[in-house]
Amino acid sequence: MSAVAMDYEPAGELKIGQVGIANLRVRTLDVAKLAEEMRSRVQRAPNLFHRGAVVIDFGGLAQVPDVATARALIDGLREAGALPVALAYGSSDTQRLAEALGLPLLAKFRAQYERTDTAAPTPAPAQAEPAPARKEKAPAAAAPAVTSASASPGMIHAALVRSGQQIYADQRDLTVLTGVGAGAEVIADGSVHIYGPLRGRALAGAQGNEQARIFCREFHAELVAIAGHYKVLEDIPAELRGKAVQVWLQDGQLHLAALDAP
Template structure:
């Protein structure tokens, strides 16, 4: 009797910093991982061919041996991508990286874990506000009548809201724009082969023909908005779809892209 087919992928690929992808290995099967990567390259060659990839063994209960890991690196290169580092992990992971003559990247791993919904240390709670204490009655200044009205308080200067990074010129093929810790607004178009990325949301008031990545540091509430959808790739908090996976009826339409329970959604803007 034939075994039931296994539809679960052996490795999760997520898009992170500009030009880098993170491959989190869930099942150490060299041939399956290489086949999956080869399929991704064939489906979106402009995005994945010769792309830099960080290999993350954090999803495995046991690390592979040096020979096994080296075989995976060779297979991934054969599939069309370039492994450039291991994701930061345990001391054993560090020794494995050293044996493979690869660096470990801690910052990227932290971003991936935020995007993947894993545990993150909570931010410290804000300090409680100091209790208001009644102020002593002001004594009149010399020469001022006792019944003179108190001086009006000086209004604090208004604080200007951060509009985020605003690009008024089109983003052309080969250009990369990154809005760190803020939203990105592109007044014009994003051409094919261009890449726009923000830690917040991405707003495009023209045609999106390149790649747009929102929530680059793991913000799952970030969104992408564009007036004309022709994207090569869209991603929110590392979760992505490429052009071939986008709903055909939304091509050329105004859309928004968001994350719902780790599933990327695309819908027309009303």
């Protein structure tokens, strides 16, 4: 009796990872205005937004739109050059709307809006040190100007980040020892440090940490973002291009300055 050969090798390998998908938080349900705003973004930065994947978040509205209105918005965004691929998870109404539209729900895109304290990192395991007999209370540490996403060691990437490549530092800072090429993307839940030219995209505070920052030695970025707030190259002052730059978020506004500035 001959044994039947069994093929246990999968035809496709499935991995779940970080992806750079734009999140459109709808605050006013004006389909024509939303489509026009998207068209303007695509025209200003076609390499970033043309045929770019977009998740639609209706969490900023008092109620979820009906199916016809949601379809009109999806069609408008597609005509503007974007590709709506999912809805951001919200209520049971959002789930029913997603089913009616035939779109998936993605939960992670609501995280930064739902946080009550986005600036606070996960408590460090420093309290686990051996406790002596005395019960001396440790002094409260002042919040630093740059906050890591957690107490985990930062991620270090030594090679050039090439076009089409994406590097993600989960719950920590990211340090790139060389540079980030055009069309490449670096993402960190903490801060991003680039010891070379930044020609692609850099996203810090990816899970909503508004204290994260971006530093680079030579600024030519296609896009920089902190906690979802972004600027594209066309929005950057010409005098900062090619300079050593830091990027930070303050009062909901993204700021850029030369590192040697006072």
